[in-house]
Amino acid sequence: MNRLIFCELERLLKSKLTWYLLVCTPILAYVTGNYIHVFYPSETMSSSLFVIIGLRENLYLPCNIAVAAIVAAVYTEEYRGGQLRLLFLRQYSRGKMFVSKLLVINMTILALLVIMGISLSLVGLIQFQNEGEATIPLTKNLPFIFQYYILAYLTLAAISCLFSYIALISKNVTYMLGISIGYVLISLLFDGIFLYFANFFENGSFMHELVAFVLIPYMQHTGVHSLMNEHNTHSILPMAAILIFYMVVFIWTAYRRFVRDDYLY
Amino acid sequence: MFGVWISEMERIWKSKSMLILYLIFILLLAANVWGGVLNGSGSLRFGAGRIELNNLNMPWFMMDGISLVLTLVVLPVIYVNQLSGEIHSGAYRLYVLRPFTRFQIWFSKLLALASTTVILIAFTFIFSMAAAWLLFPQADAMTLYGSNASVNVTKAIFYSFNFFGLFTLACLAKLMFCSVICLFISRPLVSFVAIFVLSLLIYRIAIDLVILSDPFQKILLALRPEGYSPFWIYSLGTLIICGLISFVKWQRKMV
Numbered sequence: 189m190n191r192l193i194f195c196e197l198e199r200l201l202k203s204k205l206t207w208y209l210l211v212c213t214p215i216l217a218y219v220t221g222n223y224i225h226v227f228y229p230s231e232t233m234s235s236s237l238f239v240i241i242g243l244r245e246n247l248y249l250p251c252n253i254a255v256a257a258i259v260a261a262v263y264t265e266e267y268r269g270g271q272l273r274l275l276f277l278r279q280y281s282r283g284k285m286f287v288s289k290l291l292v293i294n295m296t297i298l299a300l301l302v303i304m305g306i307s308l309s310l311v312g313l314i315q316f317q318n319e320g321e322a323t324i325p326l327t328k329n330l331p332f333i334f335q336y337y338i339l340a341y342l343t344l345a346a347i348s349c350l351f352s353y354i355a356l357i358s359k360n361v362t363y364m365l366g367i368s369i370g371y372v373l374i375s376l377l378f379d380g381i382f383l384y385f386a387n388f389f390e391n392g393s394f395m396h397e398l399v400a401f402v403l404i405p406y407m408q409h410t411g412v413h414s415l416m417n418e419h420n421t422h423s424i425l426p427m428a429a430i431l432i433f434y435m436v437v438f439i440w441t442a443y444r445r446f447v448r449d450d451y452l453y
Numbered sequence: 454m455f456g457v458w459i460s461e462m463e464r465i466w467k468s469k470s471m472l473i474l475y476l477i478f479i480l481l482l483a484a485n486v487w488g489g490v491l492n493g494s495g496s497l498r499f500g501a502g503r504i505e506l507n508n509l510n511m512p513w514f515m516m517d518g519i520s521l522v523l524t525l526v527v528l529p530v531i532y533v534n535q536l537s538g539e540i541h542s543g544a545y546r547l548y549v550l551r552p553f554t555r556f557q558i559w560f561s562k563l564l565a566l567a568s569t570t571v572i573l574i575a576f577t578f579i580f581s582m583a584a585a586w587l588l589f590p591q592a593d594a595m596t597l598y599g600s601n602a603s604v605n606v607t608k609a610i611f612y613s614f615n616f617f618g619l620f621t622l623a624c625l626a627k628l629m630f631c632s633v634i635c636l637f638i639s640r641p642l643v644s645f646v647a648i649f650v651l652s653l654l655i656y657r658i659a660i661d662l663v664i665l666s667d668p669f670q671k672i673l674l675a676l677r678p679e680g681y682s683p684f685w686i687y688s689l690g691t692l693i694i695c696g697l698i699s700f701v702k703w704q705r706k707m708v
Contacts, residue, residue: 361642363470366530377518381488
């Protein structure tokens with residue numbers, strides 16, 4: 189199993205796309221630094237705050253698109269390229285191959301998030317060195333930053349399960365990316381529709397939060413931020429329920445599709 | 454030449470994936486209209502205030518979100534699939550064996566994609582007009598965007614028609630932009646991501662190139678009585694420059 193995971197990881201690392209994403213992450217951190225310099229008052233920004241705000245600005249769109257691209261490279265592109273036909277000839281079961289691919293996707297997401305965090309810290313230290321540093325030192329704020337990044341990782345892991353399912357039902361890379369990015373944009377643009385239904389329930393109740401954050405990009409945009417900054421602890425349970433639902437349902441359906449369906453035809 | 458165009462149209466529209474995409478798009482339009490009916494009013498994304506929806510302003514207002522989804526997702530999916538997808542899969546090796554010049558083959562492909570774009574936008578226009586007149590309160594005057602002047606029903610319909618016309622122009626500019634990217638990056642996965650990222654970042658070169666990702670506000674500015682010349686300059690400029698690059702690159706492209 190370890191050899192299989194290592195083999196999958198090696199194949200993903202040999203792809204130019206992975207390296208583009210790795211190189212683009214520090215560039216994205218730098219661009220975010222410039223953007224925040226323009227749109228946020230400089231006296232309220234510190235390097236430790238930038239590590240969080242920088243991720244918040246990128247989590248719901250660039251990070252989700254990066255995850256969609258990785259998933260497309262791992263599943264759909266291998267199918268289109270015919271590489272899966274060769275992989276299935278190996279002695280490993282399809283179930284093990286699926287699990288190894290899923291692990292590799294999650295390891296890559298984690299690696300990208302760590303690089304993002306380091307890049308944002310460095311950019312923050314350079315660009316916001318003397319501003320607000322006395323109030324929130326980077327080292328003292330580490331536990332809060334760590335919690336925020338763990339939450340961000342969980343949302344990305346959950347959305348990667350949905351994207352894996354989309355990747356397995358799409359036999360074409362562009363359609364897979366189109367549906368995934370469409371899902372992200374629709375979640376952010378048409379939030380009024382599901383917030384309308386959320387308002388049928390009492391504000392702050394379990395059901396209200398469950399309906400409001402049912403689409404992960406909106407949860408990343410609003411939910412994670414309000415949970416961490418405004419301490420809306422009542423939204424922990426509904427958000428956890430949604431993430432678990434995504435992970436269980438979509439891993440299971442994707443697994444069934446990969447293992448039992450006649451995927452190659 | 455007409456035969457090549459018909460053949461390209463058949464290849465686009467006879468694909469099952471295209472029909473599924475079209476169905477998803479119709480569902481999205483319906484959900485958007487339904488959202489408008491439920492809320493009764495809507496906010497313009499770029500802080501231009503809130504408007505009460507009626508049969509005269511609904512057709513163009515519903516494009517606030519739809520235009521973004523069309524220019525960033527739906528149309529690039531079709532373009533990349535037809536351009537990069539066919540170059541990458543080697544389908545063009547067979548196409549170029551046909552008794553037509555390279556120019557004719559590429560021109561017919563882009564013409565077929567342009568026709569598909571026009572069909573999609575025309576359908577959206579008819580759908581939004583029908584939904585607006587059937588489901589929204591009837592009004593006899595509409596206030597123009599960026600002005601206090603009110604116009605009657607005929608002029609309001611003409612305004613919506615012009616909006617969709619200008620949106621078509623922005624989408625054709627996007628088609629040419631995508632064709633250039635697809636010729637330089639033939640791997641569909643990378644070209645789609647590159648088109649998405651470049652469309653979002655290119656406005657840093659010139660703010661009016663935002664028409665390649667989100668043309669809604671610029672179209673409304675161009676429809677004001679005083680007009681907005683940068684919209685015409687950048688949309689026509691992108692169309693012509695990217696068109697030229699696309700045809701020159703295609704002549705030298707190894708398929």
